[in-house]
Amino acid sequence: MYQMRNIVSQDCEIDLPKCMYRIRNPNQLSQCFENDINICHQIVKLIKRPSDKMAELEQRQDQLLKKLDILYDRIKIISSICASNEINTKVQLQKSNKIKIQSIPTPEEIVLYVNPDNLPWYLFVFLKDPSIEVHITWHIHSSVANEKKPKILAFLKNFKKINLNSKINLRLIFSCVSTDSELKLSSLAIPIVSSVNILRYLSLVYPNTVPYDMNDHIVDGLLDNCYLLEKTPEKNKDAIIQKILVHHKDWMYKNEFSIVDVALYNVVKQLRNKPKSVPISWFEQCEKICN
Amino acid sequence: MVVSEENQPTVEGDAAVSKKAAKKAAKAAEKQQKKADHKAASGQPQAESEPDISEGHYGTYKLLQSSGEHRDRVYTDVKDLTVGKNGQDVWVRARLQTSRAKGKQCFAVLRQTSTTVQLLVSVSEEKNVSKQLVKFVGNITKESIIDVYGTIVKTATPVESCTVSEVELVASEVWVVSAAKAQLPLQIEDAARPEKNDDPEALKIRVNQDTRLDNRVLDLRTPANQAIFRIEAGVCRLFRDILTKRGFVEIHTPKIISAASEGGANVFTVSYFKSSAYLAQSPQLYKQMAIAADFDKVFTVGAVFRAEDSNTHRHLTEFVGLDLEMSFKHHYHEVLDTIGQTFTDMFRGLRDEFASEIASVGQQYRVEPFKFLDPPLRLEFPQAIQMLKEAGVTVGEEDDLSTPDEKLLGRLVKAKYDTDFYILDKYPLAVRPFYTMPDPNNPKVSNSYDMFMRGEEILSGAQRIHDPEFLTERAKHHGIDISKIAAYIESFRLGCPPHAGGGIGMERVVMLYLGLDNIRKTSMFPRDPKRVTP
Numbered sequence: 001m002y003q004m005r006n007i008v009s010q011d012c013e014i015d016l017p018k019c020m021y022r023i024r025n026p027n028q029l030s031q032c033f034e035n036d037i038n039i040c041h042q043i044v045k046l047i048k049r050p051s052d053k054m055a056e057l058e059q060r061q062d063q064l065l066k067k068l069d070i071l072y073d074r075i076k077i078i079s080s081i082c083a084s085n086e087i088n089t090k091v092q093l094q095k096s097n098k099i100k101i102q103s104i105p106t107p108e109e110i111v112l113y114v115n116p117d118n119l120p121w122y123l124f125v126f127l128k129d130p131s132i133e134v135h136i137t138w139h140i141h142s143s144v145a146n147e148k149k150p151k152i153l154a155f156l157k158n159f160k161k162i163n164l165n166s167k168i169n170l171r172l173i174f175s176c177v178s179t180d181s182e183l184k185l186s187s188l189a190i191p192i193v194s195s196v197n198i199l200r201y202l203s204l205v206y207p208n209t210v211p212y213d214m215n216d217h218i219v220d221g222l223l224d225n226c227y228l229l230e231k232t233p234e235k236n237k238d239a240i241i242q243k244i245l246v247h248h249k250d251w252m253y254k255n256e257f258s259i260v261d262v263a264l265y266n267v268v269k270q271l272r273n274k275p276k277s278v279p280i281s282w283f284e285q286c287e288k289i290c291n
Numbered sequence: 292m293v294v295s296e297e298n299q300p301t302v303e304g305d306a307a308v309s310k311k312a313a314k315k316a317a318k319a320a321e322k323q324q325k326k327a328d329h330k331a332a333s334g335q336p337q338a339e340s341e342p343d344i345s346e347g348h349y350g351t352y353k354l355l356q357s358s359g360e361h362r363d364r365v366y367t368d369v370k371d372l373t374v375g376k377n378g379q380d381v382w383v384r385a386r387l388q389t390s391r392a393k394g395k396q397c398f399a400v401l402r403q404t405s406t407t408v409q410l411l412v413s414v415s416e417e418k419n420v421s422k423q424l425v426k427f428v429g430n431i432t433k434e435s436i437i438d439v440y441g442t443i444v445k446t447a448t449p450v451e452s453c454t455v456s457e458v459e460l461v462a463s464e465v466w467v468v469s470a471a472k473a474q475l476p477l478q479i480e481d482a483a484r485p486e487k488n489d490d491p492e493a494l495k496i497r498v499n500q501d502t503r504l505d506n507r508v509l510d511l512r513t514p515a516n517q518a519i520f521r522i523e524a525g526v527c528r529l530f531r532d533i534l535t536k537r538g539f540v541e542i543h544t545p546k547i548i549s550a551a552s553e554g555g556a557n558v559f560t561v562s563y564f565k566s567s568a569y570l571a572q573s574p575q576l577y578k579q580m581a582i583a584a585d586f587d588k589v590f591t592v593g594a595v596f597r598a599e600d601s602n603t604h605r606h607l608t609e610f611v612g613l614d615l616e617m618s619f620k621h622h623y624h625e626v627l628d629t630i631g632q633t634f635t636d637m638f639r640g641l642r643d644e645f646a647s648e649i650a651s652v653g654q655q656y657r658v659e660p661f662k663f664l665d666p667p668l669r670l671e672f673p674q675a676i677q678m679l680k681e682a683g684v685t686v687g688e689e690d691d692l693s694t695p696d697e698k699l700l701g702r703l704v705k706a707k708y709d710t711d712f713y714i715l716d717k718y719p720l721a722v723r724p725f726y727t728m729p730d731p732n733n734p735k736v737s738n739s740y741d742m743f744m745r746g747e748e749i750l751s752g753a754q755r756i757h758d759p760e761f762l763t764e765r766a767k768h769h770g771i772d773i774s775k776i777a778a779y780i781e782s783f784r785l786g787c788p789p790h791a792g793g794g795i796g797m798e799r800v801v802m803l804y805l806g807l808d809n810i811r812k813t814s815m816f817p818r819d820p821k822r823v824t825p
Contacts, residue, residue, distance in 0.1 A: 109674070111707055139664035141709060142642060173664065175709065187678055187703040 008053040014042050106185075106205055111171045112198070113141075113182040113191075116148040118230070119155050120172075120181060122199050122266045124290050127159070129209045133166040141175035148176070158291070196227040196263050203259045212259040219260060222253060226263035237267075238275045245277065252282070257289065265290055344416065345424035351467040352438070369403040374457050377445045383408075383460060384438050384468065386512075388479065392429025399428060400453060401439065401460065405514040405651055409450045409459040410439060418463045427465065434471035434479070434509070440464035476506040483513040485655050500811060507816060507825055515655035518648035519813055522641060523801045525648075527592060529640040530613050533633050539588040539615065544577035546570060546594060559598045559608075570596035573794065576779055578616035579755060583787040590615040595796070600820045604809045605747065605799060609818040613800075616792030623728070623738045623754035626791035630752065631667040631714050634742065638663045638712065641804065649805070658806030661711050661745075668704070668713040672736070675715055678703045689735055691722035701746020711803075716740045718753075725769040726762060726779075728754040738791070744803035752793025759783040 015037045047054075114120050126132050136159055140152060152174050183192040183201060192201050200223065203212035213219055222244055229240045244264055247253045252260040265286035268278050367381040388407060390399035395414035400407050412428045414420055431437060441462040449456040482498045503510040510516060531541065547563065548571045559570040574591050581589045595612035615633075619625040638661060641649070649660070676686050679696060682703055686696060704713050720729050720737040730736035739753030756762045759780050766773055766780070773780070801813040811817040816825060 113709070139666060139668065139708075139710075142638065142661070142663045142665075146643075171708070173708065177709065184707050186681060187707040188681060 008051065008057055010046060010051070012046050012049070014039060014046070106168055108167060109169045109171065111173060111184040113173050113175050113178070113184070115176060115179050115181065116144060116152050116174050118179060118181060118195065118270055120195065120198075120266070121269045121290055122195065122202075122262045124158065125262055126202055126206055126209050128289075129206065132206055132209065133168070135166040135169045136172060137169065138172040138174070141173055141177065143176040144174055145176070148174075194227055195230060195266055196223050199223075199259060199263050199266070210259050210262055211257070218247070219253060219258065222247070222260045223263055226260065226267060229264070229267045234271065234273075237271070238277055241268075241275055241277045245279075248279065248282070250282070250285075261286055262290065343421050343423045344419050345421035348419060348464040349424045349427050349466065351470065355468065368406075369401060369408050369455060370406040372408055372443055372455050372458050372460065374445050376443045377458065379443050380440065380463075381443060381460075382438060382440050384436065387431050387433060387435050387437050389433060390429055390431060392425055395422060395425060397425045397428045401437075402512075405517045406455060407453040408455040409446075409453050410441070410462055411444075411459055412462045412465065418461070420463060424465065428462070431465075431467060432471050432473045434475060434512075436468040438464075438466040438468055475509065477502055477509055479509070479512055482510050483515065483655060485657065487657050500809065504811060504817065504822065505825070511815070513655070514651045518645075518651035519801065519805065519807075520815060521648050522645050522652070522805065523797065523813060525641055525645050526637065526797055526801055526804075527611075527613070529637045530590070530633070531592065533636045533640075534588075534590045534615060537588070537629065537633070539590045539617070540581075540586050542577070542581050542586065542589045542591050543593065544571065544574035544591050546596075557598045559596050572597050574612065574614050575616075575792075575794070576782075578614055578792060579787075579790065580782050582616050582618050582790045583782055583785065587788075588615075588617045592797075595794075602820055605802070607796075607798060607810055607814055607817055607819055610799070610810075610814065611797040612794050613797055614792065614794035616790055618788035618790040623789075623791040626752075626754070627669070627714065627716065627740055628666070630742070630750070630793055631669065634712060635663055635665045635667050638804070639665070652805050652807075656805070656807055656812075661804050661806065662705075662709055663712045664708065664710045668708050668710050670704070670713060670715055671717045672715060672719065673717070675700055678707075689719040689721045691719070697743065697748060698746040701743055704743075705746075711745045712743065714740055714742050723753060725765045725771055726753075726755050727765075728756050740793075742793070742795075744800065745806065747799070747803055749799055749803060750793045750795045752791060754789065754791040757783055757787040757789055 016039065017037055112120065127134065127136075138156060140149065144152070180193050181195045181198055183198045185192075192198050199210070200212065200214075203210045204214070225240055225244050229237055229244070232240055241264075244252060244260070249255040251257050252264060261282070265283070268274060268283065269290075274283070364382055366384050367376075369383060369385055372381070372383070383401060383403075385401035385403040385408075387410075388400040388402040390397060397412040399410040399412070401410050410428075412420060412425050414422050414425055439460060439462050441460040441464070443458050444461050446457060446459050450459060477498050481496050482503060484494065484497060486497070488495075498510070511520070535541070547561065547568050549568055558572050560567050561570060562568075572595060574593065574595070578589055578591065591612070591614050593612060594609055596609050597606075598608065599606060615630065617626045617629060642661075653660075673688070675692070676688065679686055679700060682699060684696060684699060686692060692700065700715075701711075705711060716739075717730065717736050718739045718741065720727065720735055723737045723739045728738045730738055737753060739751075741748050741752075742750040756765060762780050762783060763773060766776060798810050798813045798817075801807075802810050805813070807813060811819070
């Protein structure tokens with residue numbers, strides 16, 4: 001039924017008994033049994049015998065155990081750092097906003113699927129940042145009708161920066177398979193779906209470009225409303241915009257430019273008729289930043 | 292053979308067989324007797340006494356030898372029978388796909404290429420349609436070619452079994468042009484039945500690939516096959532049109548050659564007067580010579596022969612090669628981009644111009660539509676290795692991809708980029724032929740590329756070495772006998788521009804574009820190690 005893989009081959013033969021069960025002869029009590037073969041003793045002897053292959057296997061095992069020890073130590077260090085991080089989160093977050101770091105590692109090739117009716121205007125905010133070096137390539141998927149091509153090509157004209165030396169390659173694929181935008185980091189990973197969530201990811205990768213305090217539940221609530229806004233039919237959009245505008249002064253939240261402004265701007269920019277409730281001065285400010 | 296799901300009755304022995312046979316024979320004889328009695332009692336005198344009002348309106352044409360009759364007759368195509376022509380009388384020439392006569396009516400289906408329409412023959416004094424005419428139509432063998440004169444009539448409910456569903460043809464004249472034999476080797480309905488059907492009660496009778504190929508003329512009449520070979524024609528036309536627009540010149544290379552073009556293996560030898568010659572296994576050498584002769588950009592469409600004993604779903608011993616070669620100014624990517632864009636334009640052309648044909652194929656062979664990107668996706672070999680590694684498959688930097696690796700990579704690429712077509716660039720030099728130009732920046736890598744459709748390789752190409760000295764050096768490195776390729780090396784001694792190219796198999800491209808499982812489905816009369824007929 002099952003076959004075992006031969007890892008170390010032993011050329012030594014072991015004497016095995018020739019029958020399965022042996023019945024003691026009650027009439028010849030004193031007679032010695034044939035099962036003096038003593039298999040256990042034979043195997044112990046065989047294992048103790050010096051063997052190159054066995055030694056190699058043991059060595060490999062030792063190395064693996066050592067590596068596991070190192071791994072265990074590292075995990076312990078990481079978990080202790082995380083524990084201390086939890087205590088000082090707020091303080092550190094405030095600091096981290098000021099320091100230019102990439103908090104999330106990014107793969108060399110990122111694929112962003114966008115529907116021609118839901119273009120990623122938020123990308124320009126990141127591309128305008130001179131510290132972000134991204135090489136952008138684009139493709140039009142076969143699901144896109146020929147009539148939509150002029151709109152895509154007009155959008156692509158806005159990409160002025162081509163950075164061939166950049167390590168990160170962003171592939172934009174204009175596709176009509178789904179209305180949602182999708183960000184794929186690998187063939188096997190689950191994609192990040194919708195513009196708002198992609199914006200969340202990008203803001204975490206580039207925290208200095210678009211401020212995003214992921215621990216502020218109000219920000220996430222506003223972003224969720226932006227997500228709803230993206231999905232809602234045009235006639236119902238005004239009601240959701242009103243909800244987002246609750247904290248609005250010059251900017252959408254805390255009177256400073258944040259991820260919420262970019263998310264809302266991205267939805268409003270797609271609309272043919274801009275809702276009356278959208279403040280004109282705010283939209284113009286966003287246009288300057290996102291274009 | 293027609294594969295049927297029906298179970299054969301259990302046979303218990305010779306005795307049982309003979310008993311049953313005897314019973315059957317007795318019943319048949321009884322039936323015959325009853326029929327004869329019935330005819331004698333009523334039928335015959337009535338037929339004799341009843342005048343045939345349709346006389347001269349039906350029958351079988353004498354052998355058409357272009358004697359000049361009916362030259363003024365105007366025929367209408369089945370696809371043109373529309374509601375707008377309701378009430379019009381027309382002549383139609385089509386095949387009789389099926390017929391069902393019952394009493395005073397006969398329903399039939401007429402087929403012209405892939406288009407079908409319902410034909411109604413009904414006894415009518417007004418239209419001079421007699422019972423004899425109805426009976427005549429009911430007796431016409433399936434697949435016969437007939438001429439029908441009838442009226443286009445709008446149907447109350449759409450005829451779902453026909454492609455022309457809103458109208459039917461009510462016949463007043465029916466003539467047999469060419470009769471098919473009564474016993475057909477396969478039924479078109481069986482050959483056209485969808486391979487997968489969700490309906491559990493649907494008939495599961497299918498026709499084997501070999502039966503289809505043995506009776507190819509009949510098999511080719513199915514809507515899917517009609518569509519496949521129209522799409523194939525489209526591939527050739529688009530390939531020609533796109534390249535011609537890009538300034539390529541079509542050339543014709545010899546198919547009888549004196550020496551094997553790719554190493555010498557896998558060639559068919561033919562006797563050539565007092566010596567022997569080979570059938571060309573690639574037009575590559577001639578394409579390159581055309582480049583050396585200042586044709587700049589060339590392509591060729593023609594038969595290619597491979598004496599490979601490969602009995603797989605994707606190998607043929609004779610296929611149509613679509614090959615191109617192009618000189619470039621500074622970088623072979625000029626050629627790579629041209630080939631890639633040619634493919635994309637071709638796929639777009641097929642999508643836009645052959646939508647109904649693709650749908651026809653999809654009805655029988657349910658496959659996902661072909662997806663592609665414009666401009667096409669180009670990945671480099673190390674990227675592919677990395678993607679495979681992420682999926683748990685380790686391939687060495689200088690190893691070639693095996694067929695399962697290619698399949699897996701195709702699925703990974705589809706998952707990430709949603710495309711069935713992609714280009715893999717910068718193959719390891721070690722796995723490419725001697726004439727491939729090495730990468731100037733990495734001696735282990737070459738300026739070569741493969742193109743894939745649905746995870747299967749369709750094109751292999753490269754920048755060719757155009758310097759005779761370097762070519763000799765590379766050939767020696769590969770252990771190739773220089774004397775055997777002297778003519779090839781010699782062709783570069785008169786000055787040759789840097790160039791690159793590649794070639795594809797037309798049948799393989801059509802197979803993969805449509806997502807079919809066997810290349811024999813896209814070759815009209817396929818040739819493989821086991822088949823040289825019909």
